Amino acid sequence: MGRYDIAIVGTGPAGVSAALTAKNRNKSILLIGRKDLSNKVIKSHKILNYPGLPDITGEELVLAMREHLAQMDIEITEEQVTNVYAMGDYFALQCAKEMYEASAVILATGVMPGKLLPGEEANLGRGVSYCATCDAALYKGKEATVLGYSQKEEDEAAFLSEVAARVYYVPVYKEEPEFAASNIEVIRGVPKEIRRDDNKSVLVLNDREVVSDVVFVLRDSVSPGQLVPGLETEGAHIRVTRDMKTNIAGLFAAGDITGDPYQDAKAVGEGNTAAISAVKYLAELARK
Ligand SMILES: Cc1cc2nc3c(=O)[nH]c(=O)nc-3n(C[C@H](O)[C@H](O)[C@H](O)COP(=O)(O)OP(=O)(O)OC[C@H]3O[C@@H](n4cnc5c(N)ncnc54)[C@H](O)[C@@H]3O)c2cc1C
Numbered sequence: 001m002g003r004y005d006i007a008i009v010g011t012g013p014a015g016v017s018a019a020l021t022a023k024n025r026n027k028s029i030l031l032i033g034r035k036d037l038s039n040k041v042i043k044s045h046k047i048l049n050y051p052g053l054p055d056i057t058g059e060e061l062v063l064a065m066r067e068h069l070a071q072m073d074i075e076i077t078e079e080q081v082t083n084v085y086a087m088g089d090y091f092a093l094q095c096a097k098e099m100y101e102a103s104a105v106i107l108a109t110g111v112m113p114g115k116l117l118p119g120e121e122a123n124l125g126r127g128v129s130y131c132a133t134c135d136a137a138l139y140k141g142k143e144a145t146v147l148g149y150s151q152k153e154e155d156e157a158a159f160l161s162e163v164a165a166r167v168y169y170v171p172v173y174k175e176e177p178e179f180a181a182s183n184i185e186v187i188r189g190v191p192k193e194i195r196r197d198d199n200k201s202v203l204v205l206n207d208r209e210v211v212s213d214v215v216f217v218l219r220d221s222v223s224p225g226q227l228v229p230g231l232e233t234e235g236a237h238i239r240v241t242r243d244m245k246t247n248i249a250g251l252f253a254a255g256d257i258t259g260d261p262y263q264d265a266k267a268v269g270e271g272n273t274a275a276i277s278a279v280k281y282l283a284e285l286a287r288k
Helices: 013-024 039-043 058-071 132-139 153-161 264-287
Strands: 003-009 029-033 076-078 081-086 091-095 099-107 143-148 166-171 184-186 191-197 200-205 209-212 214-218 251-253
Touching: 003 013, 003 091, 003 264, 013 029, 013 058, 013 099, 013 264, 029 091, 029 099, 039 058, 099 264, 132 143, 132 153, 132 214, 143 153, 143 200, 143 209, 153 166, 153 184, 153 214, 166 200, 166 209, 200 214, 251 264
Parallel strands: 003 029, 003 099, 029 076, 099 251, 143 166, 143 214, 166 184
Antiparallel strands: 081 091, 091 099, 191 200, 200 209
16 A cells, blocks of 8 residues: 555544544545554443443453444554654654555554653663664664563563563563563563663663663653654643644544543544544645
C-alpha cells in the first residue's frame, strides 16, 4: 500500500472508534497498535457505564471490539510509532519496523502512565532509547538496560539479548518475568532517574544504580510532544478543538490523550468526531 487516507495510531476505544467511522466513510485506513487492543481496557474488571453493555468486563469489550473490526475488514498493524512527521500535504509515520505515509493522522495513543524520569528526555538518542527493535544493532556486544512498563516488553528484552552481551531487565509491574536466555538479569527496583556518566547510562533505582551502555525505556505510549515535533500540548495532553483538530493541519487526536475524564465512552465519542473531521480535511485537501 502506498499512501493511506488516514493513519490511526492506537487501538484503544478511541482508535477503534475512529477506524470504524473512517472505514464506514470509505477511506483507506492504517490502524496501528496491538492485537489485544488496550492494556487499560483489558485491566478493567467491570465497566458499568458503557451504554448498552451493562456489566461488561474489559476482556469482553476487547473481544467485541475485535469482532467488530474483523466484520469491517479492518486489520491491525502491530507496530510502535516512534515519530510522526508533518510533510506538508501528508504525514510520514516512523515505526520500529517500517515507515508509512498517510494524508491525515489521528493520534489515539492513550495517556502515558506516570511522568518522564529526570534525565530521560535530555539523554534521548544519547544513551536513552524508546525502541529496541530500531536501535539494538547499535549495542551489539555491549550492555543494555531495559526498563519494561508492561509484560509485552519481555519480548523486546529477549530480542536484545541476541545482540547485546548482557541485558539488565527492570520490570515496572508485579508479574515475574521469565527468560530463557542466560545473559538477561532481572533487577527489581523503583526507577528514579537516568543520567550519563563516563559515556555510560546509569539507571538510578531506589536502592541501587544499574550501569550499562544504553537504557531502553519501553512504555505502551510516549509523550505526544516527543512523538510529533511541533505539536501543542498541555502537560501530558494534546491541545485539541471541539472537532479534535490539533495545531497541525491534518493531525487529529482522540481519547485519554486529549485530557480527562479518562473514560471509554468519551474516548469512543472523540474517536468518532476525529474520524469525521479527518474525512472533511481530506475533502478540503482534494479541492485544493
Ligand atoms: C483498571 C482500569 C479500569 C477502568 N475502568 C473504566 C470504567 O469502568 N469505565 C470507563 O469508562 N473507563 C474505565 N477506564 C478508563 C478507560 O480504560 C480509558 O479511558 C480508555 O481505555 C481510553 O481509551 P484510549 O483509546 O484513549 O486509550 P487506551 O485504551 O490507553 O489505548 C491506547 C492504545 O494506543 C497504543 N499506543 C500508544 N502509543 C502508541 C504508539 N506510539 N504506537 C502504536 N500504538 C500506541 C497503546 O498500546 C494502546 O493500545 C479504566 C481504566 C483502567 C486502567
